[in-house]
Amino acid sequence: MFIVHVQVQVKPEFVEAFRQATIANAQQSVKEPGIARFDLLQPAEAPAHFVLVEVYRTAEGRAQHRETAHYQTWRDTVAEMMAEPRTSVTYTNIFPGDEGW
Amino acid sequence: MFIVHVQVQVKPEFVEAFRQATIANAQQSVKEPGIARFDLLQPAEAPAHFVLVEVYRTAEGRAQHRETAHYQTWRDTVAEMMAEPRTSVTYTNIFPGDEGW
Numbered sequence: 001m002f003i004v005h006v007q008v009q010v011k012p013e014f015v016e017a018f019r020q021a022t023i024a025n026a027q028q029s030v031k032e033p034g035i036a037r038f039d040l041l042q043p044a045e046a047p048a049h050f051v052l053v054e055v056y057r058t059a060e061g062r063a064q065h066r067e068t069a070h071y072q073t074w075r076d077t078v079a080e081m082m083a084e085p086r087t088s089v090t091y092t093n094i095f096p097g098d099e100g101w
Numbered sequence: 102m103f104i105v106h107v108q109v110q111v112k113p114e115f116v117e118a119f120r121q122a123t124i125a126n127a128q129q130s131v132k133e134p135g136i137a138r139f140d141l142l143q144p145a146e147a148p149a150h151f152v153l154v155e156v157y158r159t160a161e162g163r164a165q166h167r168e169t170a171h172y173q174t175w176r177d178t179v180a181e182m183m184a185e186p187r188t189s190v191t192y193t194n195i196f197p198g199d200e201g202w
Contacts, residue, residue, distance in 0.1 A: 003142055005106075005152075019195060026196045039201075041104055041192035051106075051192060053154070091142035091152060094120060095127045100140075 001036060001098055002059045003091040006052040014081035015048050021077045022050065028070035029054075034061025036101040048083070055101055102137060102199055103160045104192040107153040115182035116149050122182075123151065126175035130155075133169065135162025137202040149184070156202055 010018045022040050029038040037055035056062045065071050093101070111119045123141050130139040138156040157163045166172050194201070 023196045030197075038196075039194060040196040042195050044191045044193060050195070090145045092145060093140060094143050094151075095124045095139075095141040096131075 001093045001101055002056040002062060003093060004052075004054040004056070004062065004088050005091065006054065006086055006088040008050045008052070008078075008086045009083040010048045010050065010081050011083045012048050014078075018050065018078055018081045021074055021081075022052070025070050025074035026052075028068070029065060032061070032065060032068065034058065034064050057098070057101075102194045102202055103157040103163060104194060105153075105155040105157070105163065105189050106192065107155065107187055107189040109151045109153065109179075109187045110184040111149045111151065111182050112184045113149050115179075119151065119179055119182045122175055122178045123153070126171050127153075129169070129171035130166060133162070133166060135159065135165050158199070158202075 008018070019040075019042075026038045026040055029035050034057050035055065036057055037053065039053040041051045041053060043049050043051075054062070054065075056065070109119070120141075120143075127139045127141055130136050135158050136156065137158055138154065140154040142152045142154060144150050144152075155163070155166075157166070
C-alpha cells in the first residue's frame with residue numbers, strides 16, 4: 001500500500017471548520033477505488049492538530065485522488081485555515097500485507 | 102478508538118531483526134479483543150525508521166496489551182535495537198467512527 005500521514009496544524013479559530021471540511025472530503029475519498037482508508041485523527045492533548053492517515057492501494061491512487069473535485073474543494077477550502085504548511089511522510093506497509101486493508 | 106502512533110528509530114544493524122520481532126508481536130496483537138488494528142509501517146526513504154499504528158478499542162485495551170507475553174517479549178527483545186528512545190502520540194478518531202475499524 002502507499003500510505004501517507006499528513007500533519008496539519010490549524011489556526012485555533014478554524015478548528016471546527018477544518019474538521020467539517022475534512023470529514024466531508026474523507027466521506028467522498030473512501031468511495032474512490034484507489035483508496036482503502038482515509039482516517040482523520042486528533043491528538044488527545046492538541047485539539048488544533050490533526051493527522052490524516054491516507055491509505056492508497058498504489059501511488060497512482062494518490063494521483064487520482066488529487067484529480068477529484070472533493071480533494072480540490074478541500075484543498076482550496078482549508079488553505080487559509082492552516083497555521084503553517086502541512087507536512088507529510090509516505091510509508092509502505094510491512095504488516096499486515098495488502099490483504100489487510 | 103484509542104489510537105497510538107509509535108515512532109521508532111532503529112540502529113542500522115538491527116533493522117531486519119526489529120522488523121521480524123515486530124511482525125511477530127503484531128501477528129499476536131491483532132488477535133487481542135481490545136485491538137482493532139496493529140500496523141507496522143516503514144517510510145519509503147528511511148529504512149531504519151518504523152511507525153507502529155496501534156488501534157485500541159479503548160484505553161483499557163492498551164493496558165491489557167501491555168500485560169501480554171508477546172508484548173513483553175517484544176519490548177525486551179527490541180530494547181537494545183533502538184537508536185534512541187521511541188516516542189508516541191495518542192489520538193482519537195474523528196473519521197470514521199468506531200464502526201469503521
